[in-house]
Amino acid sequence: MNYCSECGALVTLKIPDGDDRLRHVCGECGVIHYQNPKIIAGALPVWGGQVLLCRRAIAPRYGLWTLPAGFMENGETTEQAAAREAHEEANAKLRDLRLFSVISIPHVSHVYMLYRCELVADDFYPGSESLETRLFHEHEVPWEELAFHSVRKTLECFFSDRKQGVFQVHNLSFLLPR
Amino acid sequence: MNYCSECGALVTLKIPDGDDRLRHVCGECGVIHYQNPKIIAGALPVWGGQVLLCRRAIAPRYGLWTLPAGFMENGETTEQAAAREAHEEANAKLRDLRLFSVISIPHVSHVYMLYRCELVADDFYPGSESLETRLFHEHEVPWEELAFHSVRKTLECFFSDRKQGVFQVHNLSFLLPR
Ligand SMILES: [Zn+2]
Ligand SMILES: [Zn+2]
Incomplete structure (x- = not known):
């Protein structure tokens, strides 16, 4: 995953506040893109x-x-x-x-x-x-x-x-x- | 879902060849973005x-x-x-x-x-x-x-x-x- 599916900006891998796992987070709109089984x-x-x-x-x-x-x-x-x-x-x-x-x-x-x-x-x-x-x-x-x-x-x-x-x-x- | 998470291009809703459901498909790189339970x-x-x-x-x-x-x-x-x-x-x-x-x-x-x-x-x-x-x-x-x-x-x-x-x-x- 490279881009935000909502706004098209670049995503980065980081651990959101209150979380303990790396997620793809949008640098622009802030959406967290979870991936699940x-x-x-x-x-x-x-x-x-x-x-x-x-x-x-x-x-x-x-x-x-x-x-x-x-x-x-x-x-x-x-x-x-x-x-x-x-x-x-x-x-x-x-x-x-x-x-x-x-x-x-x-x-x-x-x-x-x-x-x-x-x-x-x-x-x-x-x-x-x-x-x-x-x-x-x-x-x-x-x-x-x-x-x-x-x-x-x-x-x-x-x-x-x-x-x-x-x-x-x-x-x-x-x-x-x- | 608006943009391709792989290449950042716009996605459109369409039924891919050999499929029978609407999917988000990238207009640029062709990736099909499946969504699952x-x-x-x-x-x-x-x-x-x-x-x-x-x-x-x-x-x-x-x-x-x-x-x-x-x-x-x-x-x-x-x-x-x-x-x-x-x-x-x-x-x-x-x-x-x-x-x-x-x-x-x-x-x-x-x-x-x-x-x-x-x-x-x-x-x-x-x-x-x-x-x-x-x-x-x-x-x-x-x-x-x-x-x-x-x-x-x-x-x-x-x-x-x-x-x-x-x-x-x-x-x-x-x-x-x-
Ligand atoms: Zn975004
Ligand atoms: Zn694409």
Whole structure:
């Protein structure tokens, strides 16, 4: 950030009065431009015993498999965002969405919120951001070709909970080793 | 938003190729300035049978009671954000934080994430954003003087779960009436 989005003047990095963090502050109009973490909302759609994965047609991690997920938009709920992403990436319609994993990734300031849900039908097909969409039984999941650690961890929690017969909400953080 | 924070040129509202929403797009360097929901992280600190509330010393809702909570910062986890807010607003130290309520408020693009937790000690006292900090038994809660609907709803869920002896994670959305 170089310029004030309100007045167009230059911003400088400084700690505002009463604050304890560096912020981008406008030298002209004084507006403080806060930057905050982003929510990545998504779904873990289930059909029978299988889960739906999408093979990415976009960077990053082109060609690898993921759960349908993406940045939450203003004006929607986390659940609506998850359903929208499943529609955009896999033309999938969901029902019975239940919050399943909430994962903080502080070094990139992302918070994943993934919903366990049922597919309404198995008539899904790739959206423009997917090369391929497919159902996988547990033993078929391409563990070595998953796009994100958050996806791997969420799938592990899902299969583990399913074995135990009780689904929890999993709140995790991925911290970098010191 | 009027100016590009990267190059200082004017931005215009338009729907970028391949998108379906109006975005602020720079007329000069072409950067798309996305705007996304913000997370408000906070705590529901418990001491014995009582819960900790803070009376707000700041706008909005000056003078009304709230759970300690505020905007999550870049570089932290949701849990760290909740602990930080409890420290800033009530000089309270928390332990055993467990995700308790996740509440979308789409008309302001906020997502609350509140953690049920224990106070480490009862030596809390008001931070600069609080007029007063106090423990309340259920029958003492100032229901008519709570600052936010999210706080009321979270407290209601807490006392109700406690009566039933099982704490859930509550994922809710506050939608405006059509
Ligand atoms: Zn300015
Ligand atoms: Zn620009």
